[in-house]
Amino acid sequence: MLTYEDCLELSDLTEEEVEAIAQHEHVPEIVALELGSYLVHGPDGVPMIKRIILDDIEEERRLGNQKKALHLKLVLRHFVHTHPKHKAKA
Numbered sequence: 001m002l003t004y005e006d007c008l009e010l011s012d013l014t015e016e017e018v019e020a021i022a023q024h025e026h027v028p029e030i031v032a033l034e035l036g037s038y039l040v041h042g043p044d045g046v047p048m049i050k051r052i053i054l055d056d057i058e059e060e061r062r063l064g065n066q067k068k069a070l071h072l073k074l075v076l077r078h079f080v081h082t083h084p085k086h087k088a089k090a
Contacts, residue, residue: 004030011037012082016075017049024052046083053079 013036022032039045053076060069
């Protein structure tokens with residue numbers, strides 16, 4: 001049986017990236033993990049995940065949660081850094 005951590009390692013995403021997807025899509029983290037893994041391995045998925053994180057940042061700013069927005073900016077930075085071949089598409 002695969003654990004959540006096993007699935008996370010196979011997904012090429014971090015826990016924070018999965019949390020951002022879960023927040024954006026209003027789904028449990030395990031569902032977000034599956035969705036994120038599907039997207040990150042597809043041809044148009046990296047720009048979609050980048051947009052999800054950007055949307056989350058904007059939502060947190062709108063709500064006045066500057067600390068959370070800053071954290072998500074760091075998540076986005078890491079995501080872009082670890083998926084550089086897709087930078088121009090996003």
